[in-house]
């Protein structure tokens with residue numbers, strides 16, 4: 001940039017003034033603004049000097065609907081179709097250089113197009129909030145913390161937190177302060193170590209790691225399958241996609257680590273996408289321990305806006321070698337991206353379920369192609385979509401069939417609970433297994449995917465149920481809070497002392513949630529420490545980490561939990577896993593339900609027997625003869641998945657066709673129905689099937705009726721062309737103001 005525009009915040013003269021100046025070639029910019037409109041906007045740049053330096057990817061402030069808003073320049077042009085008296089002028093230029101480059105802008109444009117979401121909204125959703133607001137991109141600097149010489153001697157401190165921060169730093173070396181905070185350490189703890197001169201803070205912005213030899217801690221020798229996978233990935237050139245299908249505990253992470261080593265040794269950066277839940281300190285520490293002096297940063301929902309901007313900048317400047325992040329990390333800028341890894345690629349959390357409904361895994365394929373680099377999708381339970389691509393030969397299939405640390409597979413048993421007396425939700429056989437394993441000083445995990453005390457309250461006299469008044473579902477009883485909570489709309493009420501219908505005081509919980517399970521197991525095993533992990537028990541920042549640490553130290557021997565406990569954790573001492581509510585997923589109307597159930601069961605089961613001897617997995621069910629359960633138990637997920645794919649083919653469901661979902665909701669049911677029914681005749685098109693309007697599986701949430709239209713077609717192009725037309729039509733529909741609607745491309749959750 002020339003000196004003339006050294007201040008990115010310099011104001012421009014207004015359009016009126018400009019008309020008095022001798023006319024040179026006129027300059028306009030086409031910009032994106034965060035509004036729900038499928039279009040861009042033109043503005044005049046009246047100062048020729050500024051105009052000369054404006055580039056796509058820079059932000060400007062513009063007047064829009066009587067306010068000043070931040071906009072992103074998409075293109076410069078010399079004319080506009082707007083009438084002269086209508087065109088407004090850019091008020092300020094906010095950046096001295098583009099904040100995103102052309103490749104990145106192309107990614108965002110693709111995202112908007114593919115998901116049929118307004119471009120401005122897409123761009124501004126993908127930017128950190130500080131940049132969305134128009135803040136100076138250089139407003140934050142990166143703070144690092146590291147132990148001083150005095151600290152490295154690891155003196156014993158009275159304050160436990162400070163002690164644990166010291167050991168953390170001894171392990172991780174110099175770390176960004178944001179990362180240390182992400183692990184649950186407070187500013188007070190950090191300040192205390194600094195004031196005791198045990199740690200010091202420095203500020204920098206460098207990418208020296210790229211020029212230095214990377215330090216790599218000792219690593220295990222890969223087994224043959226791992227070695228084959230690693231060399232296939234490392235020796236690939238350009239854009240190549242891999243599906244690393246490895247049974248739980250087969251050492252996929254080890255493969256990632258050894259591939260990453262090659263990438264960072266070449267001075268390239270890597271993006272590792274993990275599910276929301278998978279971002280445990282355990283995983284992150286494993287990466288940090290392996291590459292002790294390499295800058296590794298985290299990206300997840302708990303970062304503050306400032307931390308977000310820092311991490312984003314850091315990554316863009318190449319100061320960070322590896323980013324481990326949840327789905328929105330797919331929109332991070334990189335100086336030199338060398339590889340993308342998507343761990344647990346089947347996980348539903350990679351799909352955003354509101355506003356911009358993108359799938360980070362699917363976008364990662366586009367991104368890898370843009371950068372011409374390898375993409376590695378890893379899972380023990382690949383999504384059928386991914387498996388299909390591998391079978392078609394679009395992805396290279398790499399298999400890890402053996403567990404890395406045990407010689408044989410887990411032992412599975414289906415426990416028939418029909419007519420059985422259940423104690424604490426557990427059958428006699430399950431309890432006997434528990435006694436035995438606890439007697440051997442092992443850990444036992446009891447899995448129940450339902451939090452709260454009980455999913456409902458019932459009146460014993462008249463059958464009244466604690467239904468949520470605003471949703472077509474019941475409100476869950478939370479005993480410790482003494483509240484009825486609707487898990488769909490969040491409404492909370494006090495549980496009634498008397499039945500609202502008949503006045504009886506005989507109100508009882510029905511059904512089992514993790515809170516009740518913990519209570520029942522406590523009285524069943526009074527001398528054994530129990531740890532419960534679900535959204536309620538881990539609400540406090542850092543409490544999940546604390547609890548996981550407690551489990552790993554052997555501080556708890558019965559682990560009760562929801563799916564938070566299911567994935568990615570490595571508990572060495574768990575020898576028995578009991579899954580209580582297998583049946584719920586067997587009889588759902590969602591065509592993906594069996595796939596998701598099979599994935600969940602396999603992932604939970606994979607927590608057993610991870611080191612030393614194989615573990616035992618018990619599945620309690622009323623339907624032990626069910627083909628899905630039989631297949632899973634006898635042949636494993638790999639077999640089940642290939643069979644399920646055949647079924648999808650026969651029924652022409654994704655991945656053998658493409659799906660979009662138009663959802664509509666309003667308080668008035670007739671409006672919703674009219675809105676959706678109107679479309680059906682208005683939009684008849686060959687090659688596209690419309691199904692609906694049909695009620696969403698949860699027909700009413702927060703007082704609104706929810707209906708949907710399934711749009712299905714074998715040809716992706718035809719489907720997208722149709723959806724684009726539909727959006728035009730919907731935008732001008734007279735009910736569009738009264739009915740809330742959204743479009744979900746490649747939907748995962750049919751709710």
Ligand SMILES: Nc1ncnc2c1ncn2[C@@H]1O[C@H](COP(=O)(O)OP(=O)(O)OP(=O)(O)O)[C@@H](O)[C@H]1O
Nearest residue numbers: 220221222223248249250251252253254404405568
């Ligand atoms: N080649 C190897 N030799 C010895 N140990 C190994 C090897 N590869 C992996 N391990 C160890 O085996 C355990 C499981 O490996 P890892 O966590 O990489 O598996 P994973 O497939 O990523 O697991 P999951 O997906 O089930 O969480 C870890 O403790 C890891 O250190």
Ligand SMILES: [Zn+2]
Nearest residue numbers: 468471486489
């Ligand atoms: Zn509700």
